[in-house]
Amino acid sequence: MAFLTGTLRQGRIGTGWRTLSELRVEPAAEPRLTVAEVDTALDTVSRLSGSGSAARHAEVLSTLLAGATKAEQDFLFRLLTGELRQGALEGVMVEAIASAASVPSEAVRRAFMLSGRLPSTASAALRGGVAALAEFRLELGRPVRPMLASPAESLAGAVAELGAVLVEYKMDGARIQVHKSGDEVRVFTRTLRDITAHVGDLTELVRALPCTSAVLDGETLALTDDGRPRPFQETMSRFGSTREEQVKALLLRPYFFDCLHLDGADLLDAPLRERNAALRGVAGEYLMPGTLEPEDPEPILAASLETGHEGVVVKALDSPYAAGRRGKAWLKVKPVHTLDLVVLAAEWGHGRRTGYLSNLHLGARDPDGGPPIMVGKTFKGLTDELLAWQTREFPLIESHRDDWTVHLRPELVVEIELDGVQTSTRYQGGVALRFARVLRYRPDKDAAEADTIDAVRAMLRG
Template sequence: MLLHDVVSASTDLAATRSRKAKTAVLAGLLTSARPEELAAAVAFLTGQPTQGRIGAGWRTLAELRTEPAAEPGLTVADVDTALGEVAGTSGSGSAKRRAEVLGGLLARATKAEQDFLFRLLTGELRQGALEGVMVDAIAEASGVAGETVRRAFMLSGRLPATALAAMTGGTEALLEFRLELGRPIRPMLASPAESLGEALAELGSAVVEYKMDGARIQVHRDGDEVHVYTRTLREITAHVGELADLVRALPCDSVVLDGETLALADDGRPRPFQETMSRFGSTREEQVRALLLRPYFFDCLHLDGTDLLDAPLRERNAALRRVAGEHMIPGESEPADADALLAASLADGHEGVVVKDLDAPYAAGRRGRAWLKVKPVHTLDLVILAAEWGHGRRTGYLSNLHLGARDPDGGPPIMVGKTFKGLTDQLLAWQTEHLPELETHRDDWTVYVRPELVVEIELDGVQTSTRYAGGVALRFARVLRYRPDKEAGDADTIDAVRAMLPGG
């Protein structure tokens, strides 16, 4: 398969907003790919090489750019092999060798292929929203049920491997994917509910738990070996030794736990979210001592050789209580006074509560209606699309943020508003320094960036608007915080924004 075929498919994807059309484009490409090309083709089209980030920035690539080839001749395998060599090169002389390989690759690429490789290698192509469309395409191309493909992906965490299994082995190969100790799975997610009463009425038999302002963690233990992962499946074990030690001391041989972790102030209230997140990248002894993390587990996905993903939550909770009872998140099953529990959570400095169906299995990676979050303040996780230069005391700082909601059909984020409210001097300085690192272009007033950073926005509501493509606009939006624990694919969708319309 030529790289040209992948680039043409990428162009076709960008030219339509129809999920059905996108699925057809991807399915056609998967059908025409040879087994040895499938993993790389899927990886390229979902915006990330099979090797992950290879450390080549925009400036490096621009310096290597040369006269493009007149006709397409590069194959998908050629590109994957070259990027593998770049990723594997280290030591003395490695910079020169990496430049030689990348320069040679770009010299063999047409103009359109060079543009594609630039965006692929700098992260501009990456968009988590396209993953759902790719899952549909794998199902269509392989003839396997979509739910089977989706489950295999969520258990493997790797779309290229899922596609290869589906296209070469069908349902039987996909069913071989299991929860594996030491390999994280995508976390189950909660959907918003308008009120606590609405959530309880919808779910019936339910547990009500605190919704904490912490960082999501998934912990795997096999004997004395412990791994701790973030919600984006990044391993942070080396930075959170106290969590690893705690899990290593639990009364079991093997376990997989889902939960939150946060740093507490002396009065027991949660420290700011940014302080908790700062621990995930630090091993400095003084910071570790000052910001000890406490875990609050709310699910048990495996215990001593038994996988519990398909067990109802009431059974998983029983297992969790046996193995980590003193570290369970505060909550009650079928509480007599759920309103009092919500009030207690808010009084303790947390965000609200999550209401969970006691009869539901663990739907890895899904934001369904089995878990409903209830927060008294309206918030959305949105993607930063651009920032405008400030005026007055904000002169010289990137200030007014352009905000986008995720397109559930895999297109680019859809703009829904702007805001500079809530930005502290610290945040202004931070974004002025870091947003240009994601710059795609600029004009006199605005710096446009790759849609990678997620920001949590507080708002009073939304209203219909012809100003933005999505037909809605935010009302009185304020920046609460950046969300480094989330990727663009975790942002709220345009459908979620529209659902906030009065009567929606």
């Protein structure tokens, strides 16, 4: 299950592209390698340390690859380098588990939300069916997979679709989930990573909340002196630092918007109206700004944007807490950002996109007349028709290629929808796109009419 979703059961094991590319191992002629043997080898690698570990590391991997066919070597290479994109995302695998174990997909989805780990969820489903899945409960100290919001076309449309709603600020912060049990506090990210050791300011704040036990969902962000949000990456930089000077310079401010447990009572299945009432009794000044059943939601959106935030989230008051976007009980409303950018290159796809040119390299126009300046990549939004068209047309304007990428003459313009931009040292222009997706190609525009790097930089908040 872990392999199919492109992850390792052991987490990071210190094996990257350079390590693997230096191993020259002839593939096996016939398939004989088992999943268990691969997992055992990765276990061995993950435990290696100290003097001589690098040589032993290479030896174990060489032995593993020697037992793999050419196709299996390719799979392992992409799995170990984080480049396995074969289409088996978590949503697909939830349905696959349900089918394999002959259990309702909703039972799998709920168990996955509570366990936070797809492999353990699959094991329970195959071992004991619905009864084993039902054994998963909310546990203090074990993070719950977060509920997410889906995009809405408009604020009025979101309110009309959901009926009785709560309208809250949508902040460009980092998602956090805090667990309090007495004086013990744990803080987790959206990906369920434990960052407690890096956010002492948050743990002290949560420890002082007026409750004995709680699980709260929210956002945290670093603020400027005038209370406006700092760039997203500055907030994220705190999650990996324990340096006292950085902690003091970038204090984190939480904004809680949901309560999943309070003083012994689990609230996951309670309607949002009830969860919000519990939250208001405990979050105090750290409550996410918003209004229950507003007569006019437009002023809330305007106030959010005016104070430097992204927009609003509209939430159905009768909805329970459910991981993922399924059901669309939460809808996010943000001003749409688009840019017209130049296609610089495309990478060959993986999985169901094998044989197609997929992942686009995107560039902004240099106003001084130089070549386009790269600002990001995306494969999102590409339909089957566009993939086929790209694969057919891109070689006609190819400048050169390597094993993975076809580089193009800077002629094509594509319209890209994005959440915003952030500063980045990865690209020459110093900025990178956030959550970019293809809307359409612009045959009515040539590269001289693409947006400039100055226009991209102007989208930086603050």
